[in-house]
Amino acid sequence: MTTHRWENHLYLGKWQTSDGPQSAVIAPATGEVIAQVQTATAADVERATHIAKDAQLSWATLPFDQKAEILRRAAGLIKERADDLNYWNIRECGSIGPKSDWELQATYEQAQMAAALPMQPCGQIFPSSMPGRRNYWKRIPIGTVGVIAPWNFPILLAMRSVFPALAMGNCVILKPAPDSAVCGGALMAEVLEAAGVPEGVFHVLPGGAEVGEALVRNPDVGMISFTGSTAVGEKIGETCGRMLKKCALELGGNNALVVLEDADLEAAASSAAWGAFLHQGQICMQAGRHVVHRSVAGKYMEKLAERASHLVTGDPWKQQVHLGPLINETQARRVEDIVNSSVAMGAKVVAGGERNGNFFEATVLSNVTPEMPAFGEEIFGPVAPITLFDSDEEAIALVNASAYGLAAAIHSASTERAQSIADRLRVGMVHINDQTVNNEFQVPFGGMGRSGTSGRFGGPANLDEFTTTQWVSVMEHGIQYPF
Template sequence: MSTPLWESQLYVGQWQPADGPQAQVIEPATGEILGKVQTATAKDVSRAADIASEAQRHWAELAFDQKAEILRRAAALLKERAEEINRWNIRECGSIGPKAEWELQATYEQAQMAAALPMQPTGQIFPSSLPGRRNYWKRVPIGTVGVIAPWNFPILLAMRSVFPALAMGNCVILKPAPDSAVSGGTLMAEILEAAGVPKGVFHVLPGGADVGEALVQHPEIKMISFTGSSGVGERIGETCGRMLKKCALELGGNNAMVILDDADLEAAASSAAWGAFLHQGQICMQAGRHLVHRSVAERYLEKLAERASGLVAGDPWQQQVHLGPLINEAQASRVEEIVTRSVEMGAKVMAGGKRNGNFFDATVLAEVTPEMPAFAEEIFGPVAPITVFDTDEEAIELVNASPYGLAAAIHSGSTERAQNIAERIRVGMVHINDQTVNNEFQVPFGGMGRSGTSGRFGGPANLEEFTTTQWVSVMDRGIQYPF
């Protein structure tokens, strides 16, 4: 890979020299150093915020069709540079090829969707009790939006906020995760610069928690869009609340696959394997708890364990595999520790359970109870814990036993029965006769409880999420009041 600008410069509205340290870009499959990336400091956050504040008014005033054209060019550039972007996603993030390709296509769709936003209606007209008064209620840009993105789907989960925020007339400062600073950050700076985003409108500041903290704390950054762990999200929400700053928090999940006694077990096991093991289980929507009716639990377990045993883990850059590496040693160690503790408490390993460096085999655990870590904690690894139930009522209680509330899936031969259960579980997204890892760019996405605030991403929800509103009343002549 040739030496790029991002090894020595930051994208602070344009490529500029920086004083912060460089960070190594490490391939999780091999430990190889792929390159370096220039990182930011709190001082760079202040500099970017000042530049963005100055540029935002001019960007907001740009005609809607010109904003749309820039976003369409960005979409086209994603396709033109697909080979390079996918290569970085595979090597930097441990994605298998099909996952990287799917993520890029989904990001392309996000760009096309965002390009349609500037032409949507911007407000409403309300009647007035005063003769001659006209009441306009309209959406206006927030100002500068800070986007803090994760490493698991670094391109999609950054751009699903960046694109609509730009479309609605905001400037954006993006802080990619340290483990995906190239694929989810600096490459996107190159894409948007080439697409024609004006100088000062978009910024990319790689770095650690100190950069994220500076972004959240800065008074000129009027909104934070964060995707990541619930613990960090809660601290961001606390700070934003104290500063009266808007925030959108898409956090963790411990998502349930509910398998009823009348389910098609072959289809259920297929959905479960995909939902549990895709991208090594490193997805907030991962099928993390498999709640299975006792009468079909043994057959379901056999089918899922058979599928898990056939999945190959390895270096996705060197060979065709089903599972790549976990993102780093700390994450691999954490998954191993959760499995070990659960087994010590009585869980049975029916498939997998073995770790080799950053690689972890697709794992199926039986006889998991609610007291075990594999049930209670968000694993973020390729582990499918199975817990049995006897009644629909018990299944509902088990789903709602988690403080998380992102996604769930219900398998049943009766869609009416499944829908009745869906109405009683506290999750933001329910998929019947499917799996939990679903995303469509035109449908609002988000969770409840510890999985996030009431904010939503996608489709018409973006109009609400990335704007604020203003009431303007107009009288042709001034009013004479009693005093």
């Protein structure tokens, strides 16, 4: 193993030593220790916030074209370092090669999109009832933004907050997930350092809950952007609410793929397999509930089960596979428990259903009812539970029965009918004749209910998400008030 500087240094605006412990980087496919990473402490969070506070003003006042150039250089470096980034995404996170390639391209697009933000209009001019007064309402940086990122798409889901936050003049402290601290943290510190981000503007602090809590509670961190589980997000939202701190929460999902009786079943099954099994189902937008009209359920189930049975599971570093490992044994056991509990309640395994260590077969379940864990819980594994309906009203009720509200998909020969159903779904994103796992860098992304706080990432939404606003009124001469 090659020794890297991130094995014994943290990136606190530059590479520095820390008193925090080192943590083993474990390949989920084999259990092998493939590196060590330096982790942070609560004291390191305090250090980072002081450094960022000192650096933020000069970064915010840097001309927009210079910020944009740095972000464009970062985009170029992501492409140049693709082999290194993909290697760690595969080894550290269990990603298959095509998923790593897609994530890298999507991150590149995020950087290019963010580079265009600093040149956008930064405010508005409002009329005044006071003669001679000019009212300016403008966006200004928040200051320091804390980004807490997940392990499933560790590069993209970190940088979709980091890049626009930097573009809008903020300093950023990133806490990657412990399971993806290299590709989701250390390697991006190297990219942004090489791109020319000034010293003190960007920080990476790997670690567990202690580091995350210190970041959320620090009064010098003006905003938290969190992507992860609903349970953790609720706690972060509670803390930010008490501190009157801005937060963007992109949380879990239990997304429904609705198949109407007039759907193209071949296309629906293809969308279903992709939406349910991509990256082992470890995606917040996973098609976790398949809500299918009773009259076509048998054919749909056969087509989906056939696709599932052809998917190869294995170590993506050693062989070409469709499904790699789940991120760790805890998650693998959880998926197994959800399947077994649902089967005990009457569900039937049509395809897959077996776990081998951290590997789980692409699985299709039939006879799933709303009382079962496979319907009610976010599975985060390669499982497609099928639930039947007889009318559009029943389908809408089943989709809206979940407290989550991230994404949904509807398959029908009538786009008008599908759009009518979409209008009644309590979800942030609906895709007609497609699958649930969609992301375009220029389109605002986000959910409702337990899937988030209606914050949005992407395109023009970033202008508001990573700034606050200020009203400035100007009078050329002072005026006399009654007293």
